[in-house]
Amino acid sequence: MNPSVLEFRNVSFSRGSKLLLDRMSFAIEKKEMVALVGPNGVGKTTWLKLACRLLQPTSGEILLEGKPLRDWGRRELPRTVALVPQELEIPFNFEVEELVAQGRVPYQKLFGSNRPFDSAAVESAMEAVDVLRLRHRVYSELSGGERQRVKIAIGLAQQPQLMLLDEPTQHLDIGRQIELIALLRRLNESGITILAAVHDLNLVAENFPSVILLTPEPAWIVGSAAEVLRPELLERAFCVEKAALAQYCIEPSSDGRMQAW
Amino acid sequence: MISLRAKTGNKESAGPIEGKLHLEPIVAKRRHDRRPAKVNLILLVALFVSILVATAVGPVRLPLWQVVQTLLHPSRAGDAREIIFALRLPRVLSAALVGCALSVTGVLFQGLFRNPLADPFVLGTSGGAALGGAIGIFLIPSLSFGGFGAMAVLAFCGSLLTMVLVWYLARAGGRFAMETLLLAGFAIGTMLNAATVVFELREEAASSGLRVLAAWLHGQLGVPTWGQIALLGPLVIVAVLLALPVAKRSNTLALGEEYAEQLGVNVGHLRIATVILGSLLTAAAVSFGGLIGFVGLLVPHFLRILIGPNHVRLLPAAALGGATFLVLADTFARTAFAPTEIPVGVFTAFLGGPAFLYLLNHRSRESAQ
Numbered sequence: 001m002n003p004s005v006l007e008f009r010n011v012s013f014s015r016g017s018k019l020l021l022d023r024m025s026f027a028i029e030k031k032e033m034v035a036l037v038g039p040n041g042v043g044k045t046t047w048l049k050l051a052c053r054l055l056q057p058t059s060g061e062i063l064l065e066g067k068p069l070r071d072w073g074r075r076e077l078p079r080t081v082a083l084v085p086q087e088l089e090i091p092f093n094f095e096v097e098e099l100v101a102q103g104r105v106p107y108q109k110l111f112g113s114n115r116p117f118d119s120a121a122v123e124s125a126m127e128a129v130d131v132l133r134l135r136h137r138v139y140s141e142l143s144g145g146e147r148q149r150v151k152i153a154i155g156l157a158q159q160p161q162l163m164l165l166d167e168p169t170q171h172l173d174i175g176r177q178i179e180l181i182a183l184l185r186r187l188n189e190s191g192i193t194i195l196a197a198v199h200d201l202n203l204v205a206e207n208f209p210s211v212i213l214l215t216p217e218p219a220w221i222v223g224s225a226a227e228v229l230r231p232e233l234l235e236r237a238f239c240v241e242k243a244a245l246a247q248y249c250i251e252p253s254s255d256g257r258m259q260a261w
Numbered sequence: 262m263i264s265l266r267a268k269t270g271n272k273e274s275a276g277p278i279e280g281k282l283h284l285e286p287i288v289a290k291r292r293h294d295r296r297p298a299k300v301n302l303i304l305l306v307a308l309f310v311s312i313l314v315a316t317a318v319g320p321v322r323l324p325l326w327q328v329v330q331t332l333l334h335p336s337r338a339g340d341a342r343e344i345i346f347a348l349r350l351p352r353v354l355s356a357a358l359v360g361c362a363l364s365v366t367g368v369l370f371q372g373l374f375r376n377p378l379a380d381p382f383v384l385g386t387s388g389g390a391a392l393g394g395a396i397g398i399f400l401i402p403s404l405s406f407g408g409f410g411a412m413a414v415l416a417f418c419g420s421l422l423t424m425v426l427v428w429y430l431a432r433a434g435g436r437f438a439m440e441t442l443l444l445a446g447f448a449i450g451t452m453l454n455a456a457t458v459v460f461e462l463r464e465e466a467a468s469s470g471l472r473v474l475a476a477w478l479h480g481q482l483g484v485p486t487w488g489q490i491a492l493l494g495p496l497v498i499v500a501v502l503l504a505l506p507v508a509k510r511s512n513t514l515a516l517g518e519e520y521a522e523q524l525g526v527n528v529g530h531l532r533i534a535t536v537i538l539g540s541l542l543t544a545a546a547v548s549f550g551g552l553i554g555f556v557g558l559l560v561p562h563f564l565r566i567l568i569g570p571n572h573v574r575l576l577p578a579a580a581l582g583g584a585t586f587l588v589l590a591d592t593f594a595r596t597a598f599a600p601t602e603i604p605v606g607v608f609t610a611f612l613g614g615p616a617f618l619y620l621l622n623h624r625s626r627e628s629a630q
Contacts (some may be wrong), residue, residue, distance in 0.1 A: 054523055075525035083523050090515055091375040092570030110506045140551040154516075158524070200519050 003066025005030050005040070005162050005193045006051060006081075012061035013043070014052060020046055026222040028195065030161070033188045035204040036197040037228070038214030041239045044197040046088065047214065048164045051195070052083045065161065078106035082155035086166040088147070090139045096150050097135040099127055103157025125156035129183060129186065145176035152183065163187065165196040169203065181207050205229055213237055284292055300568055307359065311585050315353045316590040320599065322602070331421050347622050348484055353483045353588055354494070355549045356605070360556055361589025362542040364498050364579040365504055368559020369542075372511030372572050373535045376439055377562060378620055381543040382554035383443060385450030386420045390540075390547035391477050392453040393419020395460045398474065413493065417544035423449055454478065469543055477551030480606010482591050485549060486603035493545045500541050501580050508572035515570075553587070553606040554612020559584050562616065 004027035006154070013021040020043035028034055036044050049055040050062060052070045062069045064081060078159050082103070090099065103125065104113045104118040128151040134142065139150060148168055149197055168184070169177045188194045198204050204211060204225060211228040213221040215237040221228050273588055316332075317323045323341055330340050332350075363381060368381035381387045403528035427449060431442035434551050460474060510531050513521045546553065560583040561575060568574050588607065589614075594605040 010548065026298055052523055055517060074527065078523060078525045083520075085517075085520060086519070088516065092377065092515060093564065094512075094515055094570050098512070098569075099516070102516055102524060105513050 002030065003063070004028055005032070005065060005228075006195070007063040007066075008199075009061045009063065011050065011062055013046065013055070013057050015046070020052075020056075021214075022217075022219065024220050025060075025081060026220075028162075028210075030193055031191060032210055033194045033208055033209035034196075034210045034212060035225075036195060036212050036214065037199075037201065037237075039205060039216065042191045042214045042216050044214060045166055045232070048083060048166050048195075048197060051162075051164055052081045053077060054083070078158055080160055081162045081164065082158040082160035083116060084151045084155045084163065084165040084168060086170065087141075088151055093138045093140070095136050096131055096139055097122065097126070097156045099139055099150060100131075100153045100157050101134075103154040106158060112245075121159060122157050125153045128156055128187070129153045144171045145173075145179070148172065148180060149175070149183070152187075156187070160192065162193045163192070164197065167197050167199065169200060177203060183230065201229060201234070218240070288585075300574075301577055301581060304578055304585060307579050308588070311588045311592075312353050312357065315356070315588050316349045317598055318592055319344070319349060336481070351487060351490060352482060352484045352591070354490055356482055356587045356591040357544040357584035358490070358494055358497050359499065359550045359553060360545040360560070360583040360585070360590075361580045363553065364560035364583025364586070365501050365557075365560045365576060366539045366542045366546070367583075368572060368576050368579045369504055369507065369511070369535050369539045370557070371561060372508065372514060373532065373539075374442060375515060376442065376515075377616065378443060378558065380438070380555060380557035380617075381420075381539065381546070382450070382552060382556075383558065383617065384424070384446035385448075385453065386423045386427070386446075386540060386543045387547055387552050387554070388450035388453035388457075389423025389545045390416040390420035391552055392457050392545070393417070393422075394477065394547060395474055398591040399460050413548040414545055416547050417540055419453070420543045420547070421536065421540040423453065424540055426433075426608070428536070443478045476604070479604035480551050480553040480609070481602075481604035482550040493548060497542060497545050498547075500538050501576075503534075503536050504576060505573070506564065507531065507538060508576040509570040511535075538547075551606065551626045554610050555617060556583060556587060556609055558620070559609070559613050560617050562620065 002240065007027040008024050010023045010025055011021060012019065012023050036047065038044055046055060050057055053072070055189050056070075058164070062229060064072065064077070069077070092125060098210075101118070104121060107118060107121075123132075126135060129152050131149050131153055134150070137146075139147065142150065142207075152163075152168070155165075165184070169180055177200065182192060184194050184196065198208070198210075206224055211223065211225050213228045213233060215221070221233060313325060313328055317325050319329045321340075321344055323344065327341050328345065331337070331339070331345050334344065335342065341357040366381045366386075367379070370381065370384060371377050392411045396419075397412035410590050427442070427445045430445040430449075431438065457474065457478060477479075510521070510526055513524055514528070514531065516524070521531075522528050525529070561579050564575055564578050564582055568578055587609075590608055591605040594608045595602045597603070
């Protein structure tokens with residue numbers, strides 16, 4: 001049997017005296033598309049950073065493709081897992097293409113020059129997210145949706161097996177949100193395992209087969225969307241009354257799951 | 262796979278959603294000149310020409326052909342030979358080395374702090390180097406491995422310690438607050454300058470050390486010995502070459518420290534390399550010319566407009582451009598009000614101060630948006 005792409009074994013994480021994650025165990029299989037859901041401040045960003053070794057768990061073990069994270073080489077790891085951060089502030093007028101090229105850094109030696117292989121990877125990453133025509137634009141002058149796609153292009157240039165995205169739909173209007181989710185689905189179909197922190201539960205219900213729900217207890221629930229997106233669980237997670245929740249879910253999803261509230 | 266792109270005639274419109282999503286002009290042009298070889302060649306020629314011109318200009322004006330002839334046949338005796346080899350050329354070369362060192366340091370520090378305002382003078386490391394050098398001259402003059410050498414080593418230590426101090430003061434929560442960085446640099450730089458002034462008051466008038474010190478505080482390039490140039494020249498050139506791989510990683514650092522770490526860059530090592538190289542170059546510059554401010558801010562800023570922010574292209578251009586700039590600036594400073602020489606540091610402050618304020622204003626407007 002192939003090892004899972006990402007596996008948490010009894011992972012706990014605390015910052016100071018605050019326990020953010022309590023003995024979490026689960027596995028994500030190859031080509032899954034998973035949403036990470038939970039209220040603000042519950043540690044979704046922390047969780048994503050744990051999964052790409054920017055943070056170390058307090059206890060427990062995280063395995064990537066069956067190999068413990070700490071055994072991965074410094075430049076080997078970013079070739080398998082890419083983190084697309086929530087915010088990206090770029091000083092100076094860097095052009096989009098120059099930024100996407102940074103996704104090739106894990107493949108390059110310090111003294112080596114650019115290989116054609118790298119340029120091709122950058123090119124196809126930009127093409128996949130449709131930013132080719134933005135290649136000479138300055139990142140800081142792009143719109144929110146364009147920035148989001150450029151960030152994903154950097155991740156794609158890493159040619160990862162697993163892509164972690166931190167709130168990729170944040171600050172986007174509804175049209176750009178749908179576009180972005182469609183993009184994630186296409187990436188997923190092309191073989192990349194997707195794990196995205198998403199706030200909009202409607203988007204999650206319609207597009208993500210599996211959901212990880214983090215709640216402030218700390219507790220966690222992993223399952224299919226239908227299993228996790230249940231009013232009584234969400235009520236506990238987001239600390240609101242069912243009635244109040246319904247008020248914020250005015251747009252019923254196609255299968256009427258949210259409408260039931 | 263569905264393509265997000267749909268072509269309609271000449272125009273490109275995008276998106277699976279109906280209607281035009283992108284109202285901006287379609288394919289943006291490359292805004293920076295991507296031919297670094299061409300730019301560097303122009304800058305190299307400019308440097309040679311400015312060195313020749315600067316060597317010709319002075320109280321005794323030498324024709325250019327005579328300068329070229331003397332440089333090609335240095336054994337031929339004559340007045341021109343004395344003027345060129347004893348006075349002009351050492352000074353012009355030291356201006357070139359100082360300009361090169363300061364603007365390369367600027368590029369390195371700006372990349373490290375992700376801030377176009379970071380300059381060795383602004384961050385106070387020049388001040389630290391000056392204090393270190395002053396200690397070398399006055400307190401331990403006996404420590405003489407080459408006299409000048411001891412001073413340069415202590416200047417390096419002063420610069421390095423200041424950098425480390427400013428670093429820890431300005432860093433909060435994994436990032437640098439621009440205000441804290443600039444204010445910490447300002448406060449420490451001022452303290453170090455004040456400490457250097459104390460040496461000035463303690464010493465007997467007319468001691469040779471005192472003259473060196475006064476020149477340092479004003480940013481006055483003197484006439485160095487050929488020994489000094491032979492010591493610091495190769496050092497500057499080697500440091501600039503070592504800075505090239507650092508510059509490559511500075512591009513990744515533009516995405517942020519955490520992102521660079523995620524991409525497999527050892528940010529800790531990068532930081533140490535940048536600080537050591539920057540301190541080395543600052544110390545070399547200060548040993549020659551003292552506190553010459555804003556060169557590391559002016560030159561990279563101007564070049565960024567021309568060739569863009571990519572550090573790999575920017576660094577060699579800054580090395581050549583900085584050298585050319587300071588050779589011309591020093592020539593202006595020593596000839597414009599002849600027979601009075603104004604220190605080149607005063608001249609660069611007049612140019613760089615407004616540029617600094619412009620950038621500061623520009624940035625605070627940007628962040629206010």
